[in-house]
Amino acid sequence: MTIKNNTLALSLITVLTVSTSDDxxxxxxxxxxxxxxxxxxxxxxxxxxxxxxxxxxPAGFDVDYCNDLARVLDVxxxxxxxxxxxxxxxxxxxxxxxxxxxxxxxxxxxxTVGMTVPYFAFQMVVLTREDTGIEGYDDLEGRAVGxxxxxxxxxxxxxxxxxxxxxxxxxxxxxxxxxxxxxxGHIEATVVTNTVAAATVNSGxxxxxxxxxxxxxxxxxxxxxxxxxxxxxxxxxxLFVNQQxxxxxxxELYEKWVGGTPVELTVPGVYY
Amino acid sequence: xxxxxxQWRSALRALPDMLAGAWVTFETxxxxxxxxxxxxxxLTVMRxxxxxxPRAFANLWVSIARNTPSLFQIYIxxxxxxxxxxxxxxxxxxxxxxxxxxAGYLAENFRGGLKAVPDTQMRAARxxxxxxxxxxxxxxxxxxxxxxxxxxxxxxxxxxxxxxLGVIVGLNDDLTGVTQNYNVRTFRTFEFFAIAAVLYYxxxxxxxxxxxxxxxxxxRY
Numbered sequence: 001m002t003i004k005n006n007t008l009a010l011s012l013i014t015v016l017t018v019s020t021s022d023d024x025x026x027x028x029x030x031x032x033x034x035x036x037x038x039x040x041x042x043x044x045x046x047x048x049x050x051x052x053x054x055x056x057x058p059a060g061f062d063v064d065y066c067n068d069l070a071r072v073l074d075v076x077x078x079x080x081x082x083x084x085x086x087x088x089x090x091x092x093x094x095x096x097x098x099x100x101x102x103x104x105x106x107x108x109x110x111x112t113v114g115m116t117v118p119y120f121a122f123q124m125v126v127l128t129r130e131d132t133g134i135e136g137y138d139d140l141e142g143r144a145v146g147x148x149x150x151x152x153x154x155x156x157x158x159x160x161x162x163x164x165x166x167x168x169x170x171x172x173x174x175x176x177x178x179x180x181x182x183x184x185g186h187i188e189a190t191v192v193t194n195t196v197a198a199a200t201v202n203s204g205x206x207x208x209x210x211x212x213x214x215x216x217x218x219x220x221x222x223x224x225x226x227x228x229x230x231x232x233x234x235x236x237x238x239l240f241v242n243q244q245x246x247x248x249x250x251x252e253l254y255e256k257w258v259g260g261t262p263v264e265l266t267v268p269g270v271y272y
Numbered sequence: 273x274x275x276x277x278x279q280w281r282s283a284l285r286a287l288p289d290m291l292a293g294a295w296v297t298f299e300t301x302x303x304x305x306x307x308x309x310x311x312x313x314x315l316t317v318m319r320x321x322x323x324x325x326p327r328a329f330a331n332l333w334v335s336i337a338r339n340t341p342s343l344f345q346i347y348i349x350x351x352x353x354x355x356x357x358x359x360x361x362x363x364x365x366x367x368x369x370x371x372x373x374x375a376g377y378l379a380e381n382f383r384g385g386l387k388a389v390p391d392t393q394m395r396a397a398r399x400x401x402x403x404x405x406x407x408x409x410x411x412x413x414x415x416x417x418x419x420x421x422x423x424x425x426x427x428x429x430x431x432x433x434x435x436x437l438g439v440i441v442g443l444n445d446d447l448t449g450v451t452q453n454y455n456v457r458t459f460r461t462f463e464f465f466a467i468a469a470v471l472y473y474x475x476x477x478x479x480x481x482x483x484x485x486x487x488x489x490x491x492r493y
Contacts, residue, residue: 084456088459089461089462108457108458112460113459150455151456170444171442171444172441173439177442181351184354184355186354
């Protein structure tokens, strides 16, 4: 009798221990699924990737991408609005689970966060005012230029400015401030993604702005990002990106927000 | 759940650049203090005038400066004037913004200081045959400055910390600007901001220390 009771107690204890230690072994992917909410850090002043629509609701390619991810995980999506420079702190301080904010996959950043395979790619173009006489990227030398702090194109442009004779570089905190600075004449030109340039010129909010040719930068591939140690989540995200292309959803979203043929996400001649 | 691995070695390689930024920060704050004190003295005198025009102007300045966020003041100077086609540099917008603010706060300090100098001092000076300007310059202001000395130090510390707002109008060579630049390039946010915080702390501590030494030297009878 007592032996039976002991065995029962022991097995109960074992079951309890196993079930609690199971929680301790749960990784981020489990946490997201069991919490029922996926929190995406999205930058909302970067149309058409992320912006607020007429009803002040988050919208854009990145927002849809986040919703797709939440759907396959069978949880609710929560968009955490995050300015460009604050994307990583949002992740590290656990205010977001995953970054879906057109984050360029630089090697410098990959030391800090885990990057997935590219899920989107940008071509960079020169954005200037009609009265500056700038016709292409080479005309930027010696001019006052600027960009949004923390973007791929800001880092590339600033590096070029350092090598040029004269000219100056200013960094603004949001994409809107950068556009305003060009429109008002604080700076003569900036380099932005083709998507932002098109959205800006078409919006009619900044009269007198024009696109002056491509910038000669390496194609800007962007990735989803999660904590560097969360392999379970990163593996899932990689597969998710692959499936988005495979099922045609990527092309569909590209058509919806950008238009035209979707950009190739693979680099020819090399494995990722 | 804070699982962040600090990488101090690579972050500390940015120290020379950050120190250069700290120098810009200090210079800007010092300049804003010098201009601020001069403006505040002018405002203090204007507020005591019989003529209602300068009095109203000075009162308006002080009340706007003290009751609106300096972030807005700097932003409006840069992007607000920009919309009328006036372009001032990021640094100028920052300097003008914190000087405007500084002058407002200092004017209020000076008003208190002035109230603490007895009226009889002025009367005595005038009865010795001094002009009003002389009496102010030689009798009232020296006593006033002694009273407001420590609030001035306090304001200088505030000015140093306020220079960090330059980053919102695109300033990128002060301490915050340099820090933010490294932050966005590498995403090692915590290291860079921690280093910057230590540098700000050191700058202000040094200012307070120097001010104490100066006070000890200046106010000996």
